[in-house]
Amino acid sequence: MTAIVFDLDGTLVDSAPGIAAAVNTALAAQYCRPLSLAQVTSFIGNGVPALIEQVAIASGISMLRREALLEGFRSAYYADPTYLTALFDGVLPCLEGLRASGFRLGICTNKPEEPTHQILDKLGIAGLFDAVVGGDTAPTRKPDPAPLHLAFERMGRSGIYVGDSEVDAACAAQAGIPFVLFTEGYRKAPVEDLPHMAKFSRYGDLSALLSRAAA
Numbered sequence: 001m002t003a004i005v006f007d008l009d010g011t012l013v014d015s016a017p018g019i020a021a022a023v024n025t026a027l028a029a030q031y032c033r034p035l036s037l038a039q040v041t042s043f044i045g046n047g048v049p050a051l052i053e054q055v056a057i058a059s060g061i062s063m064l065r066r067e068a069l070l071e072g073f074r075s076a077y078y079a080d081p082t083y084l085t086a087l088f089d090g091v092l093p094c095l096e097g098l099r100a101s102g103f104r105l106g107i108c109t110n111k112p113e114e115p116t117h118q119i120l121d122k123l124g125i126a127g128l129f130d131a132v133v134g135g136d137t138a139p140t141r142k143p144d145p146a147p148l149h150l151a152f153e154r155m156g157r158s159g160i161y162v163g164d165s166e167v168d169a170a171c172a173a174q175a176g177i178p179f180v181l182f183t184e185g186y187r188k189a190p191v192e193d194l195p196h197m198a199k200f201s202r203y204g205d206l207s208a209l210l211s212r213a214a215a
């Protein structure tokens with residue numbers, strides 16, 4: 001148990017405001033009304049194609065215009081994926097502390113690799129991770145267990161997955177990997193509905209929790 005793999009959106013970074021801004025830019029180009037932050041947040045977690053499909057359904061956009069909506073989102077979001085995006089409180093010292101205690105760290109997100117790397121770079125945490133698996137790295141996405149297995153394989157170690165959502169909990173359960181739930185992210189269901197070995201709401205508590213779990 002010497003590796004900790006983290007989800008990204010809703011776990012390490014609060015990215016929903018930036019994703020919602022790019023969604024609404026893409027919607028405006030299709031002459032559609034903006035969606036609320038809460039609505040867009042509820043669509044995050046299954047990757048970009050699923051996000052755009054749900055936005056299109058909510059906005060009454062036909063199948064024919066979905067490709068244009070997807071392109072509009074990509075050009076707005078990839079221009080600066082750190083716009084309105086920040087680390088949750090206490091993430092940086094927590095990650096540095098885990099590295100200093102000897103843990104290897106990785107990322108397994110459904111966000112595509114390119115914006116994932118841009119976010120890790122610009123928020124100053126890229127150097128802390130030994131493996132980064134995005135939504136387009138493996139042939140399948142979470143909740144399929146393959147991307148999570150790949151992240152641990154790349155580090156050559158076993159360990160724990162830390163995430164915030166139904167998708168993350170289901171992925172860890174299918175992979176047979178212990179799951180720790182961050183309760184302040186983008187989860188829709190009550191905490192009790194997500195299988196987890198432990199939960200936390202403040203990054204200041206995570207290091208002690210993981211050290212106990214790994215012992």
Ligand SMILES: O=C(O)COP(=O)(O)O
Nearest residue numbers: 009045046047109110111
């Ligand atoms: O749905 C996405 O694009 C990313 O979501 P995740 O970082 O929570 O996996």
